[in-house]
Each structure stands twice: as structure tokens, then as C-alpha cells.
Amino acid sequence: xxxxxxxxxxxxxxxxxxxxxxxxxxxxxxxxxxxxxxxxxxxxxxxxxxxxxxxxxxxxxxxxxxxxxxxxxxxxxxxxxxxxxxxxxxxxxxxxxxxxxxxxxxxxxxxxxxxxxxxxxxxxxxxxxxxxxxxxxxxxxxxxxxxxxxxxx
Amino acid sequence: xxxxxxxxxxxxxxxxxxxxxxxxxxxxxxxxxxxxxxxxxxxxxxxxxxxxxxxxxxxxxxxxxxxxxxxxxxxxxxxxxxxxxxxxxxxxxxxxxxxxxxxxxxxxxxxxxxxxxxxxxxxxxxxxxxxxxxxxxxxxxxxxxxxxxxxxx
Amino acid sequence: xxxxxxxxxxxxxxxxxxxxxxxxxxxxxxxxxxxxxxxxxxxxxxxxxxxxxxxxxxxxxxxxxxxxxxxxxxxxxxxxxxxxxxxxxxxxxxxxxxxxxxxxxxxxxxxxxxxxxxxxxxxxxxxxxxxxxxxxxxxxxxxxxxxxxxxxx
Amino acid sequence: xxxxxxxxxxxxxxxxxxxxxxxxxxxxxxxxxxxxxxxxxxxxxxxxxxxxxxxxxxxxxxxxxxxxxxxxxxxxxxxxxxxxxxxxxxxxxxxxxxxxxxxxxxxxxxxxxxxxxxxxxxxxxxxxxxxxxxxxxxxxxxxxxxxxxxxxx
Numbered sequence: 001x002x003x004x005x006x007x008x009x010x011x012x013x014x015x016x017x018x019x020x021x022x023x024x025x026x027x028x029x030x031x032x033x034x035x036x037x038x039x040x041x042x043x044x045x046x047x048x049x050x051x052x053x054x055x056x057x058x059x060x061x062x063x064x065x066x067x068x069x070x071x072x073x074x075x076x077x078x079x080x081x082x083x084x085x086x087x088x089x090x091x092x093x094x095x096x097x098x099x100x101x102x103x104x105x106x107x108x109x110x111x112x113x114x115x116x117x118x119x120x121x122x123x124x125x126x127x128x129x130x131x132x133x134x135x136x137x138x139x140x141x142x143x144x145x146x147x148x149x150x151x152x153x
Numbered sequence: 154x155x156x157x158x159x160x161x162x163x164x165x166x167x168x169x170x171x172x173x174x175x176x177x178x179x180x181x182x183x184x185x186x187x188x189x190x191x192x193x194x195x196x197x198x199x200x201x202x203x204x205x206x207x208x209x210x211x212x213x214x215x216x217x218x219x220x221x222x223x224x225x226x227x228x229x230x231x232x233x234x235x236x237x238x239x240x241x242x243x244x245x246x247x248x249x250x251x252x253x254x255x256x257x258x259x260x261x262x263x264x265x266x267x268x269x270x271x272x273x274x275x276x277x278x279x280x281x282x283x284x285x286x287x288x289x290x291x292x293x294x295x296x297x298x299x300x301x302x303x304x305x306x
Numbered sequence: 307x308x309x310x311x312x313x314x315x316x317x318x319x320x321x322x323x324x325x326x327x328x329x330x331x332x333x334x335x336x337x338x339x340x341x342x343x344x345x346x347x348x349x350x351x352x353x354x355x356x357x358x359x360x361x362x363x364x365x366x367x368x369x370x371x372x373x374x375x376x377x378x379x380x381x382x383x384x385x386x387x388x389x390x391x392x393x394x395x396x397x398x399x400x401x402x403x404x405x406x407x408x409x410x411x412x413x414x415x416x417x418x419x420x421x422x423x424x425x426x427x428x429x430x431x432x433x434x435x436x437x438x439x440x441x442x443x444x445x446x447x448x449x450x451x452x453x454x455x456x457x458x459x
Numbered sequence: 460x461x462x463x464x465x466x467x468x469x470x471x472x473x474x475x476x477x478x479x480x481x482x483x484x485x486x487x488x489x490x491x492x493x494x495x496x497x498x499x500x501x502x503x504x505x506x507x508x509x510x511x512x513x514x515x516x517x518x519x520x521x522x523x524x525x526x527x528x529x530x531x532x533x534x535x536x537x538x539x540x541x542x543x544x545x546x547x548x549x550x551x552x553x554x555x556x557x558x559x560x561x562x563x564x565x566x567x568x569x570x571x572x573x574x575x576x577x578x579x580x581x582x583x584x585x586x587x588x589x590x591x592x593x594x595x596x597x598x599x600x601x602x603x604x605x606x607x608x609x610x611x612x
Contacts, residue, residue, distance in 0.1 A: 002409060002411045002432055037237050037238065037240060037241065039241055043528055044459065045453070045454060045459070046459055061234050061238070062234070067566075068566035068567070069501065069502055069528040069529070070528070070532060070536075071266060071567075071568055072527075072531070073230055073233065073234055074527065078231075078235075080226065081217055081230060081234045082234070082235070082238070083217075084214075085187070085213065085214070085231070085235070087190060088192055099457070099458075099459030103308060104308065104453065105449045107418050107526075107529075107530065108413075108416070108419075108448070109224055110414070112414030113219060113414075126447070138445075138446060139444075140446075142411065142413075142414070143220065143410065145194075147220065147411070148195070148220050148351060151406060152349070152350040152351055153405030155585055195349070196348070196375055196607060196611070197611040198606070198610050198611055199612055221378075221380065222348065222371060223413075224414075230376070252612030253610060253612050257461065257602065257606065258461045260376075260567075260571050260601075261374070261567035261568050261574070261598055261602075262374065262377055262567050262568040264567040264570075265568060268567070279600070290599065291600065292567055292597075293596065294564045295564065295566075295567070296565065296566045301504060304504050305503040305558075306505055306558030343543050343544065343547065345547055348607070366544065367543075368543040370539050370540055370542075370543050372575050373607050377571055379536055383540060384537075386523050386532065387521070387523055387536060387537030388544070390497065391493070391496060391541070394496065418526075418527055418530055419530060449526065451526040453526065454501070
């Protein structure tokens, strides 16, 4: 057990338990459409992501690769940038889909990005019928904003 | 001189010389507005970026920081993600502005991101009256998509 | 359940079950020493990482921050770079420690980096007595090299 | 001209003008050897980097790719991590070489990483006889640590 009293819910206030209704079919369709706009000339893995914010905004992103591979932006990078474009706030649900139309597991970086904006209770489409996976199950014991404060030296 | 016959214009076809007219005042205003939407709780440096594509789209982004500092997305990351959202294409001009309303130099990563989508002739607002800086002057002798092909082993 | 038949063990062959003996005290001491060499002028969170490879090499890294926050390298980035310096191979155990001497949870990016070089069975020091946490428990349902092949389109 | 009075030499004190003698042949040979240790199963572009610190240390790195392309570490990432391992300090010269044995241009991210640790006067092997390229010529008008202080809002 890492030295932290509670699981860090992220730096933003958590979404109200009574958030907007989650329409998974719409989210997955939006993610699929976003995958079709990916710029992936190097890996040929096209990924799209769509999310619902606590304010009810639909936000989305596509992966954008780079000749310097390490500068590649995943679809979830675009999604959190789009969240900022909508004025920010808290994510409550996301669907991430590859070009084949099926959900794809977010990479570790993107779990961390989602944690910053959705916290442990963010719901992630895992391809099964609802209820979807909690982010806490995909990134347990997450490093988070609280660590920045408590682990300084 | 690095071993490359020509400056790599990026992996996408270059924008036509007769692209859309560039309204720098509009770009800078959009970048300034984007800076106000930045999520920068750690550095407190708010940055916004706005760009014009060859198709005439206005695209934009804000920086989005993360408790794990290395996962921070600069405003230009959001901008190229927004370009994908608009269906992609070529960037012809960008303005990057800090929260104080003045242009700010893009970091090295972002010069590389811009190179992928705008190439050497992309114009970058440097705070002076037009003509703005060419990206070739901010990232000379760029590593680019051609290197991926010619430098394999 | 994401569309993948088995948990991906990473792109390298897994370490033999009969790997080198793991001396956690040595690993944690090496990580603590590495934390003291961190370059963290922005967050003031100093982190060190130490790992044991299947070949018996001790590898290590410190976090290295950057004025452009998103270019920050975590301690685990340094660790996998050091693994390459030692000729590569498979990680079997890692300890990650903050400047206060206690283990710290790896961020999502670093779980993914560790997955590439250690796979699901990599052991991660979580501050408890042995046995340590398996990486599969910190990054379940990981995106991995197999996805690059099976999710192309 | 971006709003900054002087070119930022980076956050560390600049190396003394009378630094250690630079043996470019040794640096390039070390970079070539490092390229042979790259982990580049996805791009097949093997890169090695070697640098000389003001203290006279030889530091090095190899690129380390990842199935999640955006988590790829360039050779220069490994180099600055190795600098930390040696106790840090200032870089005075670097050579970056691809698997074909010839110098390769650093990507934008890596120019920024080098700037943090070497500043504008860092010398970069560009494949020509000495004197090598100054980093100021590869990353002019760099964003740097001073911007973090002066551009807050």
C-alpha cells in the first residue's frame, strides 16, 4: 500500500453523483467517428475517444502521430484538450474505440490523463454491457495531485 | 549539415502558395481566448494557440497540465488534435499566446508537432508586425517523416 | 473485457520464472540514492527508481524535469533508458521511491513503460513486505505490443 | 521577437568557457555504440547519443520505443537521464548518431531537453568538421526556465 491515506480523486472537484445520464451508444458512435479522423500514418492504429462531462458536454479526440514517435498524441490527449476547449470541468464517462469499431484499452499515460479530469469514479467503456469499468480499476493506487503536495522534499 | 538532401516539408502535401488570407488579429484573439481556458494549476503559465488550416479552418488549443508533469499537453498539442477533429489538412499560420496576451515561443516539442502539420513554411506569430516567422527559422534542419524512411537500419 | 485473448506479456520474451533472486532492500536503497540525484526544480518531488533485470543487472533512473513541463522525464524513463544501456533484456523487479524514502506509485505512463520491458509479472515494490505488487495489478488490461498488430486498420 | 530580454541560458549555471576539451571522435563513437543498443522494434530507426559534461563526464543514451508510440523515449532522453545519474551538471557537447553511423538531427523535444541542460551554447555535432552547431542555431528563441517565471498569470 503506497503511503497515501485515501485514493486521490484528482485535482478537480468530483462530479456530482447525480450527473448527466450516460448514453453509451452515443459515446461509442462519437468515438468511432473520431477514430476515422485519426492521423496515424506510422502505426496505422486509428483510435478515437469520446467523453461526457459533468456539465453534459460531449468531448472527443483522435490520435495524432508524429515522425518523432515520442511526440505522438493519443486520442485521449485530444479528448482532454477538447474538454479544456469546452471550458473544462469533470469527465464522467469515456469510450475509446479503435478503427475496427471495438473499444480499446487506454494506454497508461491516458489512464493518468483521464484520472486528472475524471478521478477514480470515471466510467470507461470496456466493450461489455453497462456498468462500464471504473477508472479506479484500470489505474489503481494512482499517483495524483495530492502526491505533488505530500511527496515534496 | 545533416545527411538529408532537402528540408523535409512534412508528411502531408504542402499548402498551396495561394492559401487562405491570414488574419493575424483574429488568430491572436483566438489564441488569447484559448489561453483563458488553459488548465495550468501547477505552472500557472496559461497558454493558448490558434491556427489557420489550408482549408480555412480555425483550430485552437489550450495547455492542459497533469500531476505527473511529463504528461502535460501544451496548447499546440490541443491545436493539432483540433486540426484532426476538423478533418486534418495543412496548417498555414499559428499564433501562440500566454495569459498575459503576448506571443510566447513554442517549446521544442511543439515546433516538431507544428512541423508535422505545417512544414517549414508554416508562419508563426512572433509578436512583430507581419510577415511572421517561418517555422524553418524556429526549427532549422528539422527531423521529419523522411528521416523515418531514410535512417532505418 | 477488451478484445484481446490473453494479457499481453510485452514484446520481449518473459523472464524465466527462475530469475535472479530479488534483494528488495538493495533495490530500495538504490532507488533512494537515485532520488537524491533527481533534477526537480519545478515540482520539488524527487523520485528515484531502481530495477533488476533478468540478467541480474541493477538499473536505475531519476526524474528530470523541464521548463516545458510536458517534456519531463520520470525516474522510470531513466530506468528503462539505463536498461538499454546495459544491453536491454527483461525487468523482473522495480522499486520507485520519493525523496522522503518511501515508495511512490508510478504514474500511468511509467506503468506502461515498465509493461513494455517487464510485462504483467513484473514485481513492483509497494512498500509492503514481500511479495510485492504485480504490474498486472497496477495496469490491468494493458494496451501492449500485440494491440499494435491486431488493432490496425 | 518574443518578449524576453535575453536568450535564456537554461536554469543551470552555464559551463565555464574554459570547459573540458571536446573529443568529437570519441563522442561520435560512443553515440554510434549507443545506437547499437537502441530498442526500436517499431520504427527501426536506431539512435544513440553521447555527451560531454562540464565536469568531464561522458554520458549517453539510446532510443527506447513503446507500443504506445507517444511514450517513446529518444536517445537524448536517455542522455539527460544519464547526466542525472552522474550527478547532473552542465552539458557542453553532444553527438547524436543513427544506426547508419551518421549524425541525425535531434527532434524538437530533444532540442528542448538539451537546452535545459546545456543552454544556447551547447555544441551539437552536425556531421561537419568542427566547430559544431550551437544549440542556439537549432532552437533559436527558445522557451526556457525564465519563461516559467515571467509568463505566469
